[in-house]
Amino acid sequence: xxxxxxxAVLIWDAYTGALGANPIQRATLQTGxxxxxxxxxSLACTPLRxxxxxxxxxRIRKALGLLAFGYGALHFLxxxxxxxxxxxxxxxxxxxxxxxxxGFTALLLLVPLALTSGRNSVKRLGFARWTxxxxxxxxxxxxxxxxxxxxxxxxxxxxxxxxxxxxALFLVRFLKRGPVGRRGRxxxxxx
Amino acid sequence: FVRPARPLGxxxxxxxxxxxxxxxxxxxxxEFGTDKSDPARLAGSLKPRPWxxxxxxxxxxxxxxxxxxxxxxxxxxxxIYRMRCVEGWSMVMPWLGFPLAGLIRRLEPTGKAKYxxxxxxxxxxxxxxxxxxxxxxxxxxGLRLDEALHPLAFMAVGLHGKVLPGQSGAPLxxxxxxxxxxxxxxxxVKITLTEKQPQTTWALxxxxxxxxYANVNPAVPHPRWSQATERRIGELGRRKTLPFNGYxxxxxxxxxxxxxxxxx
Numbered sequence: 001x002x003x004x005x006x007x008a009v010l011i012w013d014a015y016t017g018a019l020g021a022n023p024i025q026r027a028t029l030q031t032g033x034x035x036x037x038x039x040x041x042s043l044a045c046t047p048l049r050x051x052x053x054x055x056x057x058x059r060i061r062k063a064l065g066l067l068a069f070g071y072g073a074l075h076f077l078x079x080x081x082x083x084x085x086x087x088x089x090x091x092x093x094x095x096x097x098x099x100x101x102x103g104f105t106a107l108l109l110l111v112p113l114a115l116t117s118g119r120n121s122v123k124r125l126g127f128a129r130w131t132x133x134x135x136x137x138x139x140x141x142x143x144x145x146x147x148x149x150x151x152x153x154x155x156x157x158x159x160x161x162x163x164x165x166x167x168a169l170f171l172v173r174f175l176k177r178g179p180v181g182r183r184g185r186x187x188x189x190x191x
Numbered sequence: 192f193v194r195p196a197r198p199l200g201x202x203x204x205x206x207x208x209x210x211x212x213x214x215x216x217x218x219x220x221x222e223f224g225t226d227k228s229d230p231a232r233l234a235g236s237l238k239p240r241p242w243x244x245x246x247x248x249x250x251x252x253x254x255x256x257x258x259x260x261x262x263x264x265x266x267x268x269x270x271i272y273r274m275r276c277v278e279g280w281s282m283v284m285p286w287l288g289f290p291l292a293g294l295i296r297r298l299e300p301t302g303k304a305k306y307x308x309x310x311x312x313x314x315x316x317x318x319x320x321x322x323x324x325x326x327x328x329x330x331x332x333g334l335r336l337d338e339a340l341h342p343l344a345f346m347a348v349g350l351h352g353k354v355l356p357g358q359s360g361a362p363l364x365x366x367x368x369x370x371x372x373x374x375x376x377x378x379x380v381k382i383t384l385t386e387k388q389p390q391t392t393w394a395l396x397x398x399x400x401x402x403x404y405a406n407v408n409p410a411v412p413h414p415r416w417s418q419a420t421e422r423r424i425g426e427l428g429r430r431k432t433l434p435f436n437g438y439x440x441x442x443x444x445x446x447x448x449x450x451x452x453x454x455x
Contacts, residue, residue, distance in 0.1 A: 020228065021217035021424045026351045034443055083420075084428055092417065150415060153278070154396060155225040155325050 003067040006034050007074070008009035012092050036148060039141045040165055047172035062117055065137065069114040072107045072144075089137035097110075103147035103183050109140040202343060203271040204437070209282040211351040213424050218358045219276065220377060221326055222311070222318035229320065234357030237317045237378065242362050248383035250306035262348055264297060265289035268277050270345055272368035275377075275407045277437045281421045286366055287349030292340045298385045300336065307339045308332070308380035308389035309365055317377075326396055332365065332376035333389035333403065335445075341367055343441055369438040371405045402455040406446070409438035411455050 010027060013019045019026040042064035045057035083089040093100040113134055115121075122130045145166055149159035200207060220230040244261055247253040267287050275281045295307065313329035315321045321328045338344060341435040347367040348355055360377025367374050368419035373393050383389070400414055409419045409432040418427040435442050446454075 021213040022227070024422065024427070025280070053422075082429070084420075089417070089420075097415055097417075105321075154221075155323075184334065 003038070003063065004079070006030075006071070008106060024078060026077060028082065029080050031071050031078060031103055032148065032151075034143045035068050035072040035075055036141070038064050038071060039137065040162060040169070041145060041168065042068055043141055043169050047169050050176040051172065058165045066114060066117055069110045072110055076107055077102075082174070099150035101186060102143045104151065106143035109136050113137060113140075138166070138170060152177060195290075197269065199255060199271070200269065201240045203236060204273055204283060205267070206271075206273065206283050208271060208285050208351075209424055211353070212281045213357050214282055214350065215358055217279040217424060219372065220330075220358055220360070222320045222330065223358070223380055224320045225323075225325060231320055237357035237361060239355075239357065239362035239378075242380075243431075244363065244379060245381040246298055246306070246383075247381070248385050252301035253303065254281070258348075261294075261363070262289075265293050267349070268364070270347075272345070272366060274344075274366075274368065274372055275414075275421060275432065275434050277371035277373055277401065277405070277413065277418075279416060279418070279421050280424055281432075281436075282424050283365075285351055285443060286347040287346060287352065287355075288345055288347035288377050290342055291344040291346050291365070292342060292396045294382075295336070295384075296309075297341055298382075298384070304384035306385045306387065306389055307334050307336060307386050308381075308383040309379050310383070311376055312378045326392055330376055330382075331390045332374055332391050333385075334367065334389075336384075337445055338367070338442075339395035341442060342447065367395065369406060369435040369442045371401075371407055373401065374405050377404075390442070401449060403453075404446075404454045406451065406455075407440075408430060408451055408455065410434070413451055449452060 010019075010030060014023055014027065017023075042061050045064070048054065048057040063072070069083035080090065083093075094104045116125065116130065116133060125133065143161070145159055145163040148162060149156060152159060166186060206410070213352050214229045217227045217301045218230040223230040223233040223236075243255050243259040244258060244362065245255050254405040265346065266289070270286045270287060270288070272286060273281060274283055274284050291307075309332045313317065313321065316317070318328075327335045344366075346366050347360070347366050348362060350359050355364065359377075360375075362380045364377040365379065374391075388403060390404055391401075393405075394403055407418075410420050420434055433439070
């Protein structure tokens, strides 16, 4: 529920004029940043568990992922509103501008993940297949960071920070995979 | 929206003017920071008086002139111009100032002068954003001499009947209404007449995205977004962007025979 707070703040800011002179541009930027932040947080859950042994990150991972998808969808809706829901303008942007292509693809990749976020889906797909499918989130987050990097006019520092965090999280998982893989040969691995 | 209490002049647009509040809280002025709200928040650090402007290069008498002296050379005029940002938004700005052509003629360019270069203030104390290297400082801009002599090219010292606030480029800024906003350099400290085309900040920063001419052109998209439409600040929908920002009748002749896709 707490994850809906930014949406409430956004609506309140829009209502009171706190979004400034160009509220649609502001709302686009804020929902985009929220999406990427929530994606990165959801990605951080497993590495955090691997590094610390804590179990609570795993319990909020699904909620973070779904919130990321929700804010991504809202970001896309505001983009559509910005362009008067013109499918022509959207198609042109998606096909001709790599910055939009990257963001649009990232959102599309999140759709199957959101649809298979339930416990039933894990059973239906089998854990291995479900896990492989959900590794798409790394691709989605990377495309999201690229979308941000290509979207800013000149100040590339913030998108590079996101990209760095995503790379670091991926590295943690990669390094921590070693012992897990060897566990099959009888060595006790981390829980 | 505000309407001026005076008859409109030949260069004024009749469109509704953007409010002072909106025009002075939503600014691109990286010398203060890259966020649109940074300039209004930090403009207090800019000290627009005392202020001098250096005039040099291909002119008969190079000189350094105080801003109040320079301003006293010309009667102040009102100009209500459209302003189109390269990012896809626009405003209608009631400027106060004098035509650039009058200033250039007074400086008596030599026969070699072909371009005008403008340089903005370099001072990390007054411009905290200059501590970041997001752009090469100081900000520099330029015009071809015939562009600078066009009656629409304007030097502003005021906005909405008030002295120009820091976030809008105090105490002296360029206004070229048929070009994207980044051409209209703010807080000018130097004007140099040159023989060769001067370097310009955004063209240096991203040469594939921003050119020397930067004429508003809906037919030439920015590599990352379309320039066909714009949002007028204060409106929800988008409107069509006009060639030369609606000033084609006046300025298109300056570019006769030029490939505007090449010289973007």
